[in-house]
Amino acid sequence: MKHLLAMLGCWLGLLLVTPVVQAANTPLPPTLEPLLEALVDAKLSQAAPVLTRLEAEGGEAILPLFRTMLAGDLYYIKASKRVIAVTEMAGEETQLDLLSGAPIDRLSKREISKIRVNNSLRGQLRDAISRLQLGSVSASVREAAVRALLSDLAPGTLDAIRVARLNEGSADVREVMDMALALNRLNTATEAADRIEAIAQLEGSLEGPVRNALNRIADSDPVPQVQQAAQKALVGIEQRVEFYAFIDQLFFGLSLGSVLLLAAIGLAITFGVMGVINMAHGEMIMLGAYTTYVVQLLMPNHIDYSLWVAIPMAFIVAGLAGVLLERLVIRHLHGRPLETLLATFGVSLVLQQLVRTVFSPLNRQVASPEWMSGSWEINPVLSLTLNRLYILAFALLVFFALMLLLKKSSLGLNVRAVSQNRDMARSMGIRTGWVDAMTFGLGSGIAGIAGVALSQLTNVGPNLGQAYIIDSFMVVVFGGVGNLWGTLVAAFSLGIANKFLEPVTGAVLASILVLVFIILFIQKRPKGLFPQKGRAAE
Amino acid sequence: MNWLTQLFAAGRTPGNRVLPFVTVLFAVTALASMANLLLPETSPLHVSTYTITLLGKYLSYAMLALAVDVIWGYCGILSLGHGAFFALGGYAMGMYLMRQIGDRSVYGNPDLPDFMVFLNWDSLPWYWLGMDQFWFAMLMVLLVPGVLAFVFGWLAFRSRVTGVYLSIMTQALTYALMLAFFRNEMGFGGNNGLTDFKEILGFDLQSDATRVALFAITALLLGLIYVVSHLILKSRMGKVIVAIRDGESRTRFLGYRTDRYKVWLFVYSALIAAIAGAMYVPQVGIINPGEFSPLNSIEVVVWVAVGGRGTLYGAVIGVLLVNYAKTRFTAIMPEGWLFALGLLFVLVTLYLPKGLAGLWGQLTAGRQRKADTALPQEAHP
Amino acid sequence: MNALDNARELMRPDRVWPFLVPPAPPIDVSKQVLLYVEGLSVSFDGFKALNDLNLYINDGELRCLIGANGAGKTTLMDVITGKTQCDQGSVYFGQTLNLLERSEPEIAQLGIGRKFQKPTVFEAHTVLDNLEMSLKTAKGIWQTLMARLSPGEMDRIDHVLGIIGLKAQRFRLAGALSHGQKQWLEIGMLLVAEPRLLLIDEPVAGMTAEETERTAELLTSLAGEHTVVVVEHDMEFVRSIARTVTVLHQGSVLAEGTMEQVQNNRDVIEVYLGEDA
Amino acid sequence: MISIRQVNQLYGGTRILWDLELEIEAGSCTCIMGRNGVGKTTLLKCLMGLLPIESGEILLQGEPLHSRPAEYRARAGIGYVPQGRDIFPLLTVEENLRIGLPVRKDGAKAIPDKIFELFPVLGDMMHRRGGDLSGGQQQQLAIGRALVIDPKVLILDEPNEGIQPNIVKQIGDVILKLNEEEGMTVILVEQKLGFARRVGKEFRLMEKGRIVAADRMDNLNDELIRQYLAV
Amino acid sequence: ADTIKVGVLHSLSGTMAISETTLKDTVLMMIEEQNKKGGLLGKQLEPVVVDPASNWPLFAEKTRELLTQEDVDVIFGCWTSVSRKSALPVLEELNGLMFYPVQYEGEESSKNVFYTGAAPNQQAVPAVDYLMNELGVERWVLAGTDYVYPRTTNKILEAYLKANGVAEADIMINYTPFGHSDWQSIVSDIKKFGGEGKKTAVVSTINGDANVPFYKELGNQGVSSEDIPVVAFSVGEEELSGIDTAPLVGHMAAWNYFQSVDTDLNSEFIQKWHAFTGDDSRVTNDPMEATYVGFNMWAQAVQQAGTTDVDAVEQAMIGQEVPNLTGGTALMNKNHHLSKPVLIGEIQDDGQFEVVWETEGVVPGDAWSDFLPGSMDLIADWTAPITCGNYNVKTESCGGQAN
Ligand SMILES: Nc1ncnc2c1ncn2[C@@H]1O[C@H](COP(=O)(O)OP(=O)(O)OP(=O)(O)O)[C@@H](O)[C@H]1O
Ligand SMILES: Nc1ncnc2c1ncn2[C@@H]1O[C@H](COP(=O)(O)OP(=O)(O)OP(=O)(O)O)[C@@H](O)[C@H]1O
Ligand SMILES: [Mg+2]
Numbered sequence A: 001m002k003h004l005l006a007m008l009g010c011w012l013g014l015l016l017v018t019p020v021v022q023a024a025n026t027p028l029p030p031t032l033e034p035l036l037e038a039l040v041d042a043k044l045s046q047a048a049p050v051l052t053r054l055e056a057e058g059g060e061a062i063l064p065l066f067r068t069m070l071a072g073d074l075y076y077i078k079a080s081k082r083v084i085a086v087t088e089m090a091g092e093e094t095q096l097d098l099l100s101g102a103p104i105d106r107l108s109k110r111e112i113s114k115i116r117v118n119n120s121l122r123g124q125l126r127d128a129i130s131r132l133q134l135g136s137v138s139a140s141v142r143e144a145a146v147r148a149l150l151s152d153l154a155p156g157t158l159d160a161i162r163v164a165r166l167n168e169g170s171a172d173v174r175e176v177m178d179m180a181l182a183l184n185r186l187n188t189a190t191e192a193a194d195r196i197e198a199i200a201q202l203e204g205s206l207e208g209p210v211r212n213a214l215n216r217i218a219d220s221d222p223v224p225q226v227q228q229a230a231q232k233a234l235v236g237i238e239q240r241v242e243f244y245a246f247i248d249q250l251f252f253g254l255s256l257g258s259v260l261l262l263a264a265i266g267l268a269i270t271f272g273v274m275g276v277i278n279m280a281h282g283e284m285i286m287l288g289a290y291t292t293y294v295v296q297l298l299m300p301n302h303i304d305y306s307l308w309v310a311i312p313m314a315f316i317v318a319g320l321a322g323v324l325l326e327r328l329v330i331r332h333l334h335g336r337p338l339e340t341l342l343a344t345f346g347v348s349l350v351l352q353q354l355v356r357t358v359f360s361p362l363n364r365q366v367a368s369p370e371w372m373s374g375s376w377e378i379n380p381v382l383s384l385t386l387n388r389l390y391i392l393a394f395a396l397l398v399f400f401a402l403m404l405l406l407k408k409s410s411l412g413l414n415v416r417a418v419s420q421n422r423d424m425a426r427s428m429g430i431r432t433g434w435v436d437a438m439t440f441g442l443g444s445g446i447a448g449i450a451g452v453a454l455s456q457l458t459n460v461g462p463n464l465g466q467a468y469i470i471d472s473f474m475v476v477v478f479g480g481v482g483n484l485w486g487t488l489v490a491a492f493s494l495g496i497a498n499k500f501l502e503p504v505t506g507a508v509l510a511s512i513l514v515l516v517f518i519i520l521f522i523q524k525r526p527k528g529l530f531p532q533k534g535r536a537a538e
Numbered sequence B: 001m002n003w004l005t006q007l008f009a010a011g012r013t014p015g016n017r018v019l020p021f022v023t024v025l026f027a028v029t030a031l032a033s034m035a036n037l038l039l040p041e042t043s044p045l046h047v048s049t050y051t052i053t054l055l056g057k058y059l060s061y062a063m064l065a066l067a068v069d070v071i072w073g074y075c076g077i078l079s080l081g082h083g084a085f086f087a088l089g090g091y092a093m094g095m096y097l098m099r100q101i102g103d104r105s106v107y108g109n110p111d112l113p114d115f116m117v118f119l120n121w122d123s124l125p126w127y128w129l130g131m132d133q134f135w136f137a138m139l140m141v142l143l144v145p146g147v148l149a150f151v152f153g154w155l156a157f158r159s160r161v162t163g164v165y166l167s168i169m170t171q172a173l174t175y176a177l178m179l180a181f182f183r184n185e186m187g188f189g190g191n192n193g194l195t196d197f198k199e200i201l202g203f204d205l206q207s208d209a210t211r212v213a214l215f216a217i218t219a220l221l222l223g224l225i226y227v228v229s230h231l232i233l234k235s236r237m238g239k240v241i242v243a244i245r246d247g248e249s250r251t252r253f254l255g256y257r258t259d260r261y262k263v264w265l266f267v268y269s270a271l272i273a274a275i276a277g278a279m280y281v282p283q284v285g286i287i288n289p290g291e292f293s294p295l296n297s298i299e300v301v302v303w304v305a306v307g308g309r310g311t312l313y314g315a316v317i318g319v320l321l322v323n324y325a326k327t328r329f330t331a332i333m334p335e336g337w338l339f340a341l342g343l344l345f346v347l348v349t350l351y352l353p354k355g356l357a358g359l360w361g362q363l364t365a366g367r368q369r370k371a372d373t374a375l376p377q378e379a380h381p
Numbered sequence C: 001m002n003a004l005d006n007a008r009e010l011m012r013p014d015r016v017w018p019f020l021v022p023p024a025p026p027i028d029v030s031k032q033v034l035l036y037v038e039g040l041s042v043s044f045d046g047f048k049a050l051n052d053l054n055l056y057i058n059d060g061e062l063r064c065l066i067g068a069n070g071a072g073k074t075t076l077m078d079v080i081t082g083k084t085q086c087d088q089g090s091v092y093f094g095q096t097l098n099l100l101e102r103s104e105p106e107i108a109q110l111g112i113g114r115k116f117q118k119p120t121v122f123e124a125h126t127v128l129d130n131l132e133m134s135l136k137t138a139k140g141i142w143q144t145l146m147a148r149l150s151p152g153e154m155d156r157i158d159h160v161l162g163i164i165g166l167k168a169q170r171f172r173l174a175g176a177l178s179h180g181q182k183q184w185l186e187i188g189m190l191l192v193a194e195p196r197l198l199l200i201d202e203p204v205a206g207m208t209a210e211e212t213e214r215t216a217e218l219l220t221s222l223a224g225e226h227t228v229v230v231v232e233h234d235m236e237f238v239r240s241i242a243r244t245v246t247v248l249h250q251g252s253v254l255a256e257g258t259m260e261q262v263q264n265n266r267d268v269i270e271v272y273l274g275e276d277a
Numbered sequence D: 001m002i003s004i005r006q007v008n009q010l011y012g013g014t015r016i017l018w019d020l021e022l023e024i025e026a027g028s029c030t031c032i033m034g035r036n037g038v039g040k041t042t043l044l045k046c047l048m049g050l051l052p053i054e055s056g057e058i059l060l061q062g063e064p065l066h067s068r069p070a071e072y073r074a075r076a077g078i079g080y081v082p083q084g085r086d087i088f089p090l091l092t093v094e095e096n097l098r099i100g101l102p103v104r105k106d107g108a109k110a111i112p113d114k115i116f117e118l119f120p121v122l123g124d125m126m127h128r129r130g131g132d133l134s135g136g137q138q139q140q141l142a143i144g145r146a147l148v149i150d151p152k153v154l155i156l157d158e159p160n161e162g163i164q165p166n167i168v169k170q171i172g173d174v175i176l177k178l179n180e181e182e183g184m185t186v187i188l189v190e191q192k193l194g195f196a197r198r199v200g201k202e203f204r205l206m207e208k209g210r211i212v213a214a215d216r217m218d219n220l221n222d223e224l225i226r227q228y229l230a231v
Numbered sequence E: 001a002d003t004i005k006v007g008v009l010h011s012l013s014g015t016m017a018i019s020e021t022t023l024k025d026t027v028l029m030m031i032e033e034q035n036k037k038g039g040l041l042g043k044q045l046e047p048v049v050v051d052p053a054s055n056w057p058l059f060a061e062k063t064r065e066l067l068t069q070e071d072v073d074v075i076f077g078c079w080t081s082v083s084r085k086s087a088l089p090v091l092e093e094l095n096g097l098m099f100y101p102v103q104y105e106g107e108e109s110s111k112n113v114f115y116t117g118a119a120p121n122q123q124a125v126p127a128v129d130y131l132m133n134e135l136g137v138e139r140w141v142l143a144g145t146d147y148v149y150p151r152t153t154n155k156i157l158e159a160y161l162k163a164n165g166v167a168e169a170d171i172m173i174n175y176t177p178f179g180h181s182d183w184q185s186i187v188s189d190i191k192k193f194g195g196e197g198k199k200t201a202v203v204s205t206i207n208g209d210a211n212v213p214f215y216k217e218l219g220n221q222g223v224s225s226e227d228i229p230v231v232a233f234s235v236g237e238e239e240l241s242g243i244d245t246a247p248l249v250g251h252m253a254a255w256n257y258f259q260s261v262d263t264d265l266n267s268e269f270i271q272k273w274h275a276f277t278g279d280d281s282r283v284t285n286d287p288m289e290a291t292y293v294g295f296n297m298w299a300q301a302v303q304q305a306g307t308t309d310v311d312a313v314e315q316a317m318i319g320q321e322v323p324n325l326t327g328g329t330a331l332m333n334k335n336h337h338l339s340k341p342v343l344i345g346e347i348q349d350d351g352q353f354e355v356v357w358e359t360e361g362v363v364p365g366d367a368w369s370d371f372l373p374g375s376m377d378l379i380a381d382w383t384a385p386i387t388c389g390n391y392n393v394k395t396e397s398c399g400g401q402a403n
């Protein structure tokens, strides 16, 4: 089984990060035993000194314990006060004796008790781990460790860095270490020249602590030359920061746009092409999201892969629901598109209540796979969140796949013919019933896929669909009904407009302004961004 | 764009049964009012105040539905934002009622409504000035939504925005207003809106007599609006309006400036909605930005569709049925009422293509056809 | 800049306030010419539907316009009635009235009536209502709201109903008429409007021979008092009514003259009539 | 080829076709004539399956069609050119033509050249939207489109409405060619006597929803014309 | 009547169903419980459930329905302030009795309502104290949804912080619309604000559904609780049950109750709850405890008064004591608000809170905040001789509300 999963992991494009929490099987030096006992007995407020001593005495050997503790997996056996790690891997709980490093027979929840940590302890643990990792074999780990220590350069830390600097092999790591030392010099040097030199060394660095220090110096250093040097260095840094902030905003806009696109794209088919005012579109999205939830319920140990299962499943579930809806209701409403508004509104109420009844009215928890969590840190001021990045790519992928499908298969042509003149389409031998069902199923299925993506960003609850229906219609219409490219452009332009307005006006006003913009824009182009042209469109 | 044109071409225009409608409306109103005021509570025929306020609410909604029906059913303008005019009318009325509270408010500040005291406003914003005068407030009930509808309609219809594009614009309008009114900086009480009203024109809002009076006035206004709408729609102007629905550009070639007709009708409809809002607020006792929510406006469209668009009485019937169903269902089957309501919508669409009003037509199909070939016999009020 | 102009245009006082609109000036036909079309060009996505077209229609004339499918006849009518914007050229009604700067309703109110190629009537209205709305009356909002059919108007409608043979169907919904009946109804709508200039696009399409004859008679009788421009492909029909015929080809005038002249024009035979027509 | 027996049809209560009987022989070219509003279009729509019939039978080579949907009839080889053309307005000319391809029995993937030989203008306008074409061009497109499905029976409802004379002639030639050379059965509704006489082999006269006269075209005399076609 | 009718006025559909359905179940459970014990005054309790569908005017209508059509003796209901404000005039007109179980902005005290949730001084102020004193926070982000509760709370906190010497530049206030789901920009702003060298915390009054995307964004942008802790007043166990909590560990919430509090009463309550819902994974939360306390107090008061008559019960309520699920006892004060303990908990990866701090004793709920200029001088006291919800101690008179 594990093999299989591992293979799958590679195949999926190495998106997996091995779980950080992994208790090593190396035993701890027995000298630490009394300290561990002290840790067990200590109240939250007294634990800090114990940890300091553990770090000092345990050295690198204590790392597994610290990691376990940081992850909240550190327990002790009530009877013997021995510390153990309780980890859950692939659904199985393993309990390890940390002193001996050996697994122990499983104890029940009642026999063990958790060693509590709070924020300040977590901070301390993290720093300690960083310090201990200065000696790690991996250069990137060492580099990350130094960066993590930048904000809190206590004398002990500095000493550790200095020592590590001496036999550091990697140039990159050395650079960061030098930066840390320069930063320290900037903060502590009494000679102005020293500080100026430190400033020169720090020029161009985007690290937050560096900027803060420079800012402080620029404002309040007693020596004017130092102040000027810091100001000069800051100008350069700020320029870069602003540039990255712009990129950041652009990314936010694109990301919001991709969400809008995903939500709207199915509607662009059911409404834009088929002409069904599908008020239940939001509920199709919701079905997709709930499918993700159910898939995760069924495979609790393989959350990392769950989305790959959920995407086709959501497509099928929502698509089938769409086909059913088309066959049972919408089919009878051809030529009466307005009635579809009424009927699908009813259907959306029923679907909402249905999930309320089946899944309870509460939000459901959908976990994010490891590979979608966190962010891609390009530099200290620019990091793109992974989930958004994936969703952006995914939205584009879905969009272009759909375009291709409609272009290459006869479905695209047939559905347009059917929507323009049903009787004539039938006279040309098009099985309109089949085309309708397939198209509606396709639109709904894509809405379902959108639901999978949205489950990674927001609530999975009965109201999920309602939150997106208005926006979806807005995007489709703004782009020009019946034009998929219009939907794409509309989604991204609305997303970007929103995100560039938001810092200036605040979130609420930004939304209002975007709406007002839509209203005014439609005055100018009464048929949306990409209007249908020609005599017939009049 | 075959379906787009179909989208906005509704059925034909049968008579509106003015006399029966108005008679029934006034009779029920009079009976219910008397049964509430004159009969003792123990009497089995007594109509509770609860029922009176409920009916009052329904009738306000009926006005709103009428407003939507006039522009949608007859002129093909599907407004998904009529709630905006309703709510604006409601807010104007709410502001008046709020000012009537005076120093009986929680903080006892005679000039500032509670929520302003609460958020440290030190004086009344300019747009609240004058709202303590009934006549001025009533003027605003009409003026604000009227002007908004005029400007909006004038812009939209002049640029020939039609169909879904127009619908989405109206939706954007109400959505933007909702977000704006949610903002506490706007000075309309944010999410909480305006509530805790005490009296109107010196009459205690909590007394039965005032309630009955409000209800009766609502009924009267509804009747009046019904008759006026009917007269408008059966005049030549009404024919032009329907012609615009079915072929706007053709109508232009006949020499009618269709944009003006549409603006005019849109304003008329917005005013009805505003009056409905103004009557709604004192009867339910609260107005808040939720009324601007696009889904509310869509629901109004659904009422009209259920009742049967393109007939005035259909709209009213739709309102009564759906809202009564809602009231009953939320009490009898609080967990499952959405199923019932949703199914109702689906079934009505499937089996009653012309709504409930069409049911009447279906039952009397024979008579109807005869009337088609004979002289048009519009009922005169 | 452009936006500003647009805004100005939108806010033009006479557009905002109906009463500022000057009353329609009289049509000046002192030169006997009712309609001037000069140097008219229209293109769609680069395709030239009309190409430097010149056309003069005399007052009281009955003019036939023929030309190959796609020659631009309908497009010409679209430009005259304000439906389509042109790229270049001028269109004057009488000596003074520039049609290009007027909207469709304004042009209609000046007295230019039109029958469309594809019959377009108001399907949800009865035949009677269709005619009532087309009457030559004030078309303002207030006037229509207050309008009642006067006995004179009633007679007029009755008269027209007789002409178009739909007396029995007067209370039928127009949507339930057959194709040919709709054609007639549309002609009827044109008649009750009593326009100065009638633009008639393919009136006899789908009519029987007999009906075609009747239409021909009708149109001939209209000429003189009204000015009529007819587009038709039915050569027999054209022959029976035509005095002057204009042939369009690829957006410009190919030939103009009597039926005789046109019929024997080589070019016309080649692109339009075919050898043995 | 086609037998229509005792067909009745109602439009919301109004009876349009009354016990209508019609036999069309294979390879014939039959012209249906009658005044406006007698029900010619209605009859063709019933035949095509676009309108439900109240009662009666419609058979194609003995196979009952009346319970089959329109798309089946198209696949069975009935091509339809409706009155008013009914082009798909937002599809290009090419797309309008391609729509019918999957129905062809030979599984051709490209539009047969024959169409462009018959109507060269379609080749020139290949990438324009159908709705933008002029009336006459649309009519040619409509015929071309019906031919794409390679029909056994071709139904044309007033195909010459609004067509320039030389193309009318050309359409006539096309119909003749299809009928005579390829043996296609043609049902034609036509008002213009000249054209009907030239193209049609048979005629059927309709009046008030019934076929009231049927014979060879040569026998269409003035008496019949006065009785059934004059106003 | 031979039964005592208990109205339940919680939204079962619409946006608020997410939160309110649980409370409906809680009331039903309490009623079942009480009936098992023999009911009240020898009568059985009969629940009357209606669905106001998250529609505010409907709250007024349904209140009237419950009071006049169903003749209920008491109502347990409402969640949002606006729903309470909507129902309030009807309750006062018809002299009904309602128990309101949710933390709210204060600034209200009605004769007909008992407020069993926290007032701002029972949640926000202690939480800020904790952050300031225990965690040394110097910079503050006050992030909230744009409605009355966050506005008021933030006003109070702003005044409080400034009184404690925090500079204007160190306070960032941010409001977002209901259901806000795109938090990218705001979280990135918070990150910047917090990255300027001073210890920063976020005080969140973000409401309802908007929390899930907010916390997800925090997690993804790598804002960890050690760097910038978030303390929330509207996020409880139930909200967390819809989130993957792993990235949130260490963020905080301030409440008067946590499911994790280890008392016998609490484990009994949780057990009953699981049995009642038939679902062992259902969590409990603060508004449930408030409902529990409110219900028990009402039952006691009815027993003490010997009747369900509103005026009698109202008087009997004051001074009523009921054990809290967290240990101490809750006391109903003269201003219709409770005295309760305040707890601060850190989120754990199992979706529970670990209590990291709690007040020494109970804190009496304050109807009128001492930090708002308009209400500084107001108190509520529903006992003679004042008998008023907004008594001005300066002018020694009662505002217009009392009548
Ligand atoms: N809106 C449009 N977009 C693109 N092309 C157009 C448009 N309107 C007209 N055309 C083109 O302009 C040309 C002239 O069309 P028009 O309808 O005026 O022809 P016509 O002379 O009326 O022909 P017919 O006799 O067949 O009706 C045609 O080739 C047509 O394709
Ligand atoms: N949709 C409809 N609803 C009701 N009646 C209709 C409808 N369509 C046609 N009719 C009626 O059916 C009758 C036959 O119409 P049909 O279109 O078949 O006539 P036609 O013989 O094709 O006439 P034309 O030569 O004018 O095309 C007409 O009297 C018409 O009024
Ligand atoms: Mg033409």
Ligand SMILES: [Mg+2]
Pocket (backbone or CB within 6 Å): C178, C179, D040, D041, D042, D083
């Ligand atoms: Mg026909």
